[in-house]
Amino acid sequence: MAARLFEKYNSVVKPALEAEFPKNKMLTPRIEKVVISVGAGEAMKDNKLMQNMADTISLIAGQKAQIVIAKKSVAGFKVREGMPVGIKVTLRSEQMYVFLDKLISVALPRVKDFRGLNRNGFDGRGNYNFGLNEQLMFPEVVYDDIIKTHGMNISVATTAQNDSEAFRLLELMGIPFTKGRE
Template identity: 35%
Template sequence: MKVYKEKILWDLYYHYNFKNIMQIPYILKISLNSCCGKFFFDKKKINSLFVNINNICNQKPVFAKCKKSISEFKIKKKDNIAIKLTLRKKNMYNFLYKILNLSLPLIKGFEGLPQNSFDDFGNYNFGIKDYSIFPEINSSINDLNFIIGLNISIVFKNSNIEKSFTFLNYLNFPFKDV
């Protein structure tokens, strides 16, 4: 947060020649989502995922419930099928620092994040195939026999694709070289 207020805010202000400081794009929230599709019958694994995501983000996640029953998948109404979490303010910046400086460099063969994962509003979305790259993960033997992906969405305010890309470049986001 300190880096944003002291450096990035003014770099964007002068780069785009904004007339008002309120026009500068900023990160509104970071949303995390993890689906429990392969093991939603196993309460122990779901609780382990819940505790681990709680440890990663220092915030309690929420279970997403199934809206209707689907007999082909053996899912009943109101079963827990995913875990979601929205980070704002201090927790958001702490998570962003953690993922950029501690977790992404630990991925074996990491070449960078794709540059074309922006939507029309300038929000950036990417996924991690295995969430165990975070140092806070409980590494007991029971947890290591399944791999869970994590979808991360960075939502911007007052932005488009070009401004968001510039913002993330000022944060030293590890994009792939095209």
């Protein structure tokens, strides 16, 4: 069974984008991947906390998260080569749509005083980045299992040619943006 958001893309969003941007049908913008990442910060020195963070992100994403290891030593940040510096997971195809559907319909409405995601998160090449302050908004996360709350960065990579096409794609997919220009 296909993900609900993927069916919405094929039945509603794709025809609307083809009508709005009448170029080659192969150039119709689509979501390519979603990357969820967490910087370790002070968890670099605590393996138990790092593993707890990785387990939480894996639970949220529905796919095993990988711990990112430092490639070079940086004295200013007290990082040595081989130390864990973060956690990331890359979602593609069906799991990506399941995660985005869960984010849009369940997690973001649970954020206190949520007024929408910032419209300024586009990078100029059609990709959108935004951050969340804590992981407790996701229903899978059990509060008692968390050692320390942490935020996460979510990057949505699209095949759009520019930011306006990417914005329209994400808006039609149901991502709640703030009202008006900021």
